[in-house]
Amino acid sequence: MVPSLPILTGASGAWIMLALKVVAAMGFMTAANAVILYAC
Amino acid sequence: MPAERGGGFRYGYDPLFLISFAVYAVNRELIKPNLHHYSPFFHGHLNDSLTVPVALPIYLLFYRWIGLRPDDEPPRSWEVGLHLAVWIPFFKWFGPVVLHRGVADPVDAWCILGGGIAAWLLWQRGWFWRGLMSKPENEPAPWPKSTES
Numbered sequence: 001m002v003p004s005l006p007i008l009t010g011a012s013g014a015w016i017m018l019a020l021k022v023v024a025a026m027g028f029m030t031a032a033n034a035v036i037l038y039a040c
Numbered sequence: 041m042p043a044e045r046g047g048g049f050r051y052g053y054d055p056l057f058l059i060s061f062a063v064y065a066v067n068r069e070l071i072k073p074n075l076h077h078y079s080p081f082f083h084g085h086l087n088d089s090l091t092v093p094v095a096l097p098i099y100l101l102f103y104r105w106i107g108l109r110p111d112d113e114p115p116r117s118w119e120v121g122l123h124l125a126v127w128i129p130f131f132k133w134f135g136p137v138v139l140h141r142g143v144a145d146p147v148d149a150w151c152i153l154g155g156g157i158a159a160w161l162l163w164q165r166g167w168f169w170r171g172l173m174s175k176p177e178n179e180p181a182p183w184p185k186s187t188e189s
Contacts, residue, residue, distance in 0.1 A: 021108040028102050029126065036095065037135045037142060040068075040087065 047112035048166070051101040056162050060093035080147075088148040089155035091131070096123055096159070114163035124156045 051057070064087060071082050096115055103109040128149050136144035 018108075021106050024106050025103055025108055029099065032095070032099065033127070033130055036091075037131060037139065 047114070049097075049100075049112045049114045049163070051097045051104070051112075054097050054163075056093050056159060057097045060090045060159075064090050064094055084143060084145060084148055085151045088131075088151035089158075091127060091152045092120060092124070092156035093159040093162075095127075096120065096156075099123065114166070115160060117160060117164075120156050120160045124153060128152050 067082055067086055075082060096119070100109055100115060100119065104112070131142055131152070132144055132146075132149045135142035
């Protein structure tokens with residue numbers, strides 16, 4: 001079983017995880033857009 | 041991780057992605073270096089038309105990896121639209137005007153939009169054909185034929 005931080009469990013934890021995923025997606029999009037703009 | 045649901049989209053192995061990427065590669069490596077004059081189509085419009093079919097599957101694969109995308113369904117209209125709403129201003133305004141990289145050509149913006157719509161239609165062709173071929177509910181089956189008359 002993978003241990004998880006208490007703050008990431010429960011209803012508020014789900015929102016925190018979603019927010020982290022959205023931030024990760026936006027970071028990836030920014031980096032990938034820059035790669036496309038400068039390399040393609 | 042959201043509830044797992046199925047779907048037939050294969051991201052990097054999607055046929056439309058592979059064909060579009062091959063067209064982009066051929067244009068970049070073979071066609072453009074051998075052109076003796078500037079060609080608006082090969083130097084701009086073609087690449088812009090391929091933005092969505094080449095880039096979106098890679099983006100969606102990352103979203104799937106981090107668990108933001110709950111299934112492997114083909115790209116949805118809002119997913120295509122959301123990325124178009126980011127890419128068109130970024131590549132056709134922010135890049136050329138702010139970063140001084142790229143060309144701010146309105147025709148290119150229309151090419152990105154047209155390529156995105158065409159790609160979405162091709163990705164949704166399964167849904168289209170299923171809707172076209174399925175019979176309406178409550179319609180009696182054409183067989184077996186009734187013997188009463």
